[in-house]
Amino acid sequence: xxxxxxxxxxVRGRGRPRSAECDTSIIEAxxxxxxxxxxxxxxxxxxxxxxxxxxxxxxxxWPTKDALIVDALARLTDEPVHVSSTGTVRDDLxxxxxxxxRKGANSLASRIxxxxxxxxxxxxxxxxxxxxxxxxxxxxxxxxxxxxxxxSELRADLDIEQTIDLLAGPIVYRTLVCSHHGxxxxxxxxxxxVDTVLDGVRKR
Amino acid sequence: xxxxxxxxxxVRGRGRPRSAECDTSIIEAxxxxxxxxxxxxxxxxxxxxxxxxxxxxxxxxWPTKDALIVDALARLTDEPVHVSSTGTVRDDLxxxxxxxxRKGANSLASRIxxxxxxxxxxxxxxxxxxxxxxxxxxxxxxxxxxxxxxxSELRADLDIEQTIDLLAGPIVYRTLVCSHHGxxxxxxxxxxxVDTVLDGVRKR
Amino acid sequence: xxxxxxxxxxVRGRGRPRSAECDTSIIEAxxxxxxxxxxxxxxxxxxxxxxxxxxxxxxxxWPTKDALIVDALARLTDEPVHVSSTGTVRDDLxxxxxxxxRKGANSLASRIxxxxxxxxxxxxxxxxxxxxxxxxxxxxxxxxxxxxxxxSELRADLDIEQTIDLLAGPIVYRTLVCSHHGxxxxxxxxxxxVDTVLDGVRKR
Amino acid sequence: xxxxxxxxxxVRGRGRPRSAECDTSIIEAxxxxxxxxxxxxxxxxxxxxxxxxxxxxxxxxWPTKDALIVDALARLTDEPVHVSSTGTVRDDLxxxxxxxxRKGANSLASRIxxxxxxxxxxxxxxxxxxxxxxxxxxxxxxxxxxxxxxxSELRADLDIEQTIDLLAGPIVYRTLVCSHHGxxxxxxxxxxxVDTVLDGVRKR
DNA sequence: ACATAATCGAGACGGTACGTCCCGTCTTGTG
DNA sequence: CACAAGACGGGACGTACCGTCTCGATTATGT
Numbered sequence: 001x002x003x004x005x006x007x008x009x010x011v012r013g014r015g016r017p018r019s020a021e022c023d024t025s026i027i028e029a030x031x032x033x034x035x036x037x038x039x040x041x042x043x044x045x046x047x048x049x050x051x052x053x054x055x056x057x058x059x060x061x062w063p064t065k066d067a068l069i070v071d072a073l074a075r076l077t078d079e080p081v082h083v084s085s086t087g088t089v090r091d092d093l094x095x096x097x098x099x100x101x102r103k104g105a106n107s108l109a110s111r112i113x114x115x116x117x118x119x120x121x122x123x124x125x126x127x128x129x130x131x132x133x134x135x136x137x138x139x140x141x142x143x144x145x146x147x148x149x150x151x152s153e154l155r156a157d158l159d160i161e162q163t164i165d166l167l168a169g170p171i172v173y174r175t176l177v178c179s180h181h182g183x184x185x186x187x188x189x190x191x192x193x194v195d196t197v198l199d200g201v202r203k204r
Numbered sequence: 205x206x207x208x209x210x211x212x213x214x215v216r217g218r219g220r221p222r223s224a225e226c227d228t229s230i231i232e233a234x235x236x237x238x239x240x241x242x243x244x245x246x247x248x249x250x251x252x253x254x255x256x257x258x259x260x261x262x263x264x265x266w267p268t269k270d271a272l273i274v275d276a277l278a279r280l281t282d283e284p285v286h287v288s289s290t291g292t293v294r295d296d297l298x299x300x301x302x303x304x305x306r307k308g309a310n311s312l313a314s315r316i317x318x319x320x321x322x323x324x325x326x327x328x329x330x331x332x333x334x335x336x337x338x339x340x341x342x343x344x345x346x347x348x349x350x351x352x353x354x355x356s357e358l359r360a361d362l363d364i365e366q367t368i369d370l371l372a373g374p375i376v377y378r379t380l381v382c383s384h385h386g387x388x389x390x391x392x393x394x395x396x397x398v399d400t401v402l403d404g405v406r407k408r
Numbered sequence: 409x410x411x412x413x414x415x416x417x418x419v420r421g422r423g424r425p426r427s428a429e430c431d432t433s434i435i436e437a438x439x440x441x442x443x444x445x446x447x448x449x450x451x452x453x454x455x456x457x458x459x460x461x462x463x464x465x466x467x468x469x470w471p472t473k474d475a476l477i478v479d480a481l482a483r484l485t486d487e488p489v490h491v492s493s494t495g496t497v498r499d500d501l502x503x504x505x506x507x508x509x510r511k512g513a514n515s516l517a518s519r520i521x522x523x524x525x526x527x528x529x530x531x532x533x534x535x536x537x538x539x540x541x542x543x544x545x546x547x548x549x550x551x552x553x554x555x556x557x558x559x560s561e562l563r564a565d566l567d568i569e570q571t572i573d574l575l576a577g578p579i580v581y582r583t584l585v586c587s588h589h590g591x592x593x594x595x596x597x598x599x600x601x602v603d604t605v606l607d608g609v610r611k612r
Numbered sequence: 613x614x615x616x617x618x619x620x621x622x623v624r625g626r627g628r629p630r631s632a633e634c635d636t637s638i639i640e641a642x643x644x645x646x647x648x649x650x651x652x653x654x655x656x657x658x659x660x661x662x663x664x665x666x667x668x669x670x671x672x673x674w675p676t677k678d679a680l681i682v683d684a685l686a687r688l689t690d691e692p693v694h695v696s697s698t699g700t701v702r703d704d705l706x707x708x709x710x711x712x713x714r715k716g717a718n719s720l721a722s723r724i725x726x727x728x729x730x731x732x733x734x735x736x737x738x739x740x741x742x743x744x745x746x747x748x749x750x751x752x753x754x755x756x757x758x759x760x761x762x763x764s765e766l767r768a769d770l771d772i773e774q775t776i777d778l779l780a781g782p783i784v785y786r787t788l789v790c791s792h793h794g795x796x797x798x799x800x801x802x803x804x805x806v807d808t809v810l811d812g813v814r815k816r
Numbered sequence: 817a818c819a820t821a822a823t824c825g826a827g828a829c830g831g832t833a834c835g836t837c838c839c840g841t842c843t844t845g846t847g
Numbered sequence: 848c849a850c851a852a853g854a855c856g857g858g859a860c861g862t863a864c865c866g867t868c869t870c871g872a873t874t875a876t877g878t
Contacts, residue, residue: 043860056831173372175378178338203360269839608810
């Protein structure tokens with residue numbers, strides 16, 4: 001747990017150790033360039049120049065531009081969501097779903113994240129992103145759901161994984177696929193979403 | 205309806221007309237290269253060589269590589285989903301959701317689609333993809349949902365758009381974001397998904 | 409004969425032909441950069457920028473920087489030496505030897521030539537330089553020597569090739585190896601050299 | 613006399629003294645790499661690795677790669693030429709010229725020497741090479757020539773420096789410039805050369 | 817004996833140049 | 848006009864070296 005998103009360092013050997021300042025200046029330059037110029041403007045040359053670093057210094061740490069982006073983005077994502085263990089399950093789910101929405105609404109993250117979702121080409125990168133970013137969040141939702149089952153607020157035969165999909169999927173899908181005309185999701189959408197997942201759409 | 209994904213042709217003018225053979229050989233070479241080499245292997249030079257075509261001939265038809273990919277992908281996507289107008293709403297929704305799942309399970313489409321979802325950079329491409337691929341499918345689901353409301357199978361205060369998100373979102377999300385270890389969704393997942401959307405997860 | 413020092417062109421094919429303007433602008437930029445910055449300042453990037461040309465355009469014509477330098481230098485070397493067919497052999501030899509000295513005294517050529525002499529690594533380049541620059545000059549001297557033998561000015565058992573070495577060798581050797589303290593050879597050195605080769609150093 | 617080509621050592625001070633083993637292993641690695649990979653293969657990184665030495669250890673001893681090469685080459689060159697002070701001048705000159713030829717015939721030296729002749733760019737290196745390698749050899753020839761003048765074997769008005777050029781120049785020139793198709797000079801060429809210099813080419 | 821100080825191997829560092837690949841445009845000759 | 852071929856200016860790529868700089872460990876010397 002709490003696995004920090006840092007470049008892998010060589011085994012502590014005999015030579016000069018890698019500079020931690022480089023790590024941070026590269027990550028910061030990455031985020032700055034992404035914010036200012038967008039993904040297409042993030043060339044390794046420009047990045048190295050911006051970070052005041054040789055290109056080799058970057059490649060010594062990250063094998064790929066995408067791997068670097070993952071780490072840089074993880075820095076942005078480290079926003080701990082507070083979930084009360086006393087309120088109703090409904091309120092906790094709203095809060096967790098809200099954190100997904102807010103991340104998607106963040107201009108920088110929402111511009112970069114799709115690139116990572118799209119990293120199906122790069123199996124390793126995709127796995128990394130899932131382990132480091134997606135899974136921890138899913139785990140937190142699963143926890144809340146299990147609490148709901150235990151307290152009989154939710155059905156006992158609940159499929160936990162699928163329910164997580166039902167909470168996160170629509171928000172991600174909307175943000176990525178249907179984000180035309182700059183429409184952004186509101187909090188009320190999220191609240192309504194949670195309620196619908198809880199009660200279903202069938203007439204009763 | 206049935207808008208074909210073809211390149212815009214010049215107004216019928218004086219000189220030699222554009223060859224239809226070029227259109228097809230380019231599209232076919234695009235799909236072949238994508239299937240064999242993946243997105244990174246689809247360079248315009250390689251494409252032209254593979255199609256036996258000059259690069260200018262491609263640019264004469266499509267302004268962008270992405271536009272070409274959209275058209276090529278649309279070719280793969282033109283699978284009309286049959287929806288009975290007699291069965292239950294539940295069965296129709298299952299059928300429509302299944303078509304989403306099948307598309308995602310297709311190895312080629314699932315490699316290219318993320319790129320299109322991620323096309324947030326390219327506003328125009330994103331709009332094009334939405335108009336040509338996403339919206340028609342959403343419209344069909346909306347139709348079924350409205351029928352369900354009319355027949356009192358579904359709640360009258362239903363948010364149609366959000367319900368579509370609830371049906372498509374989880375599948376897309378799972379396919380793109382959580383598709384680790386090669387796990388693929390099954391038909392039973394889709395059926396269960398539809399049932400959960402209909403009935404909710406709250407204990408009653 | 410009269411083999412021009414030009415980059416090899418592809419067989420006249422169907423595509424766009426190579427631009428002659430590029431040839432010249434590249435050669436000119438090469439000579440300019442060499443004159444201004446010297447050999448170490450002749451980077452392919454700087455050259456391309458100076459010539460207003462993409463790097464690929466250079467590599468399309470010359471496989472190596474050295475090959476390019478040979479061609480550029482050949483441009484400088486195309487100075488036809490006038491040899492009277494009426495004067496004495498001694499005067500003709502002085503004139504030919506003088507042209508060797510003058511070339512060595514030329515600041516640009518004398519800076520680059522050694523690099524080519526030193527191209528022993530690159531067998532092909534060395535051969536090229538010999539064929540294109542050295543041999544033609546040796547042939548002209550050989551001609552004069554044969555005339556001298558015919559007219560009984562020179563010994564009949566003369567080793568022509570070695571005599572050429574005796575005329576050119578000392579000048580080249582002095583220029584390259586002993587060119588310390590900026591000392592330059594004078595015309596009188598050349599005249600004295602020819603006379604010594606003719607008469608020998610032995611006391612008589 | 614017999615100035616050894618060794619790196620300058622720091623004044624005998626307090627800290628750990630420089631290891632003599634490093635000196636030799638670096639020089640040996642230099643010669644080995646030059647022999648195996650040629651000049652372009654002699655990178656400082658490769659050299660350090662081959663010598664089992666840190667790069668700083670090399671730079672602590674030699675300011676430049678070229679300076680190192682000079683020293684390494686001097687090791688190969690320290691072949692004392694024996695010149696009888698009793699034989700004829702002609703025989704002594706043949707022996708000295710032979711040593712020039714043999715050095716040129718040595719595959720390693722002949723690969724490196726041109727680089728040093730061509731060191732016109734690097735004034736300092738060139739001077740160093742001249743002082744350490746060229747001048748001593750010229751001095752020995754000058755000595756023999758002066759003896760010849762004294763003994764009336766040679767003309768009294770002899771230009772000593774130019775005569776040295778006449779003996780060494782042709783051999784060097786042939787070796788460097790005209791060494792095409794792997795032709796190598798023979799001893800008989802050298803003997804004939806000396807005789808021609810002594811007697812001239814003019815018919816008598 | 818022990819601190820001092822320069823050495824050692826290792827290798828990271830900021831840079832520069834390399835030669836290749838691709839992009840999107842332009843220029844040929846041939847239908 | 849369209850077409851195949853392919854050259855063009857430009858930009859980014861990832862690698863190789865350069866010469867300098869830290870590291871921790873080692874090794875003689877002068878106290």
